[in-house]
Each structure stands twice: as structure tokens, then as C-alpha cells.
Amino acid sequence: MSGLPLLFKKEGLIERHQVEGIDPSDRYFNRAVLVSRVAAGYTGKVTYEAYAVEGSAHSTTGAAVKAVVEKLMGVGFTRLRTRLNFKGNRYLAEKETWTDYPDLPA
Numbered sequence: 318m319s320g321l322p323l324l325f326k327k328e329g330l331i332e333r334h335q336v337e338g339i340d341p342s343d344r345y346f347n348r349a350v351l352v353s354r355v356a357a358g359y360t361g362k363v364t365y366e367a368y369a370v371e372g373s374a375h376s377t378t379g380a381a382v383k384a385v386v387e388k389l390m391g392v393g394f395t396r397l398r399t400r401l402n403f404k405g406n407r408y409l410a411e412k413e414t415w416t417d418y419p420d421l422p423a
Contacts, residue, residue: 328353328354328355328356329353329354330351330352330353331352331353331354331359331378331404331405332351332352332378332401332403332404332405333349333350333351333352333401333402333403334349334350334352334361334382334399334400334401334402335347335348335349335350335399335400335402335410336348336349336350336363336382336385336386336389336397336398336399337397337398337399338389338394338395338396338397338398339394339395339396340365340393340394341392341393341394346365346394348363348364348365349363349402350362350363350382350385350399351363352378352381352382355374357374358374358375358376358377358381359374359375359376359377359378359380359381360372360373360374360375360381361378361381361382361384361385362385363385363389365389368392370385370388370389371385372384372385372387372388379416382399383418386399386418387418390418390420390421391421395420396420397417397418398415398416398417398418399415399416399418400413400414400415400416401413
């Protein structure tokens, strides 16, 4: 990451969120959701084993993370929660609260 303040950074990685929960094989997992600024807003991306998920562009970083979570839920991930770990190079995890996402109806 460059030393530019996030406000002035045009495109590229700006935040890292942690996502954790249960995968479709009923195993606990924990991965980073990389949130990038793009021309149309913000997108999130996560890779779990060989499976990569990228959300569409949204107007906020929270909506970008939620789009990734919803795609994971759509293929069987459950008990998902996220929190902001890094904003730029600044580590925030212990200061941030978790956001829980209710499972999809059965």
C-alpha cells in the first residue's frame, strides 16, 4: 500500500475484514475479505481453498463485505460474521465489533 491517505487513494486495496464461520463441509474457517476501491465504488473479495468470491461494486465498504458474505451463504456457508481488521495499514481488530449475519432460511 502506498503512503497516501485513504481519502486521496483512487483505486486499490483499502481495507481488510475478517470473515469466519462454518463452511459447507461443516468445518470452521477464517479468511480475509479484501476490500478495494474501484471506479464504481467498492468491491470485496475472499478466497477459500480453491473457491474465490468477488462481489459487485457498492457505494460503501460495508455493503461490499455484505455482498461477499451473501454469496458465501448462497453456496452453503453458515454462522458467518465479519469485522474490520485493517484500514489502510492501521490494525484495528481488537477495537472493532463483530457483525453477525443470520443464516439463510432452510
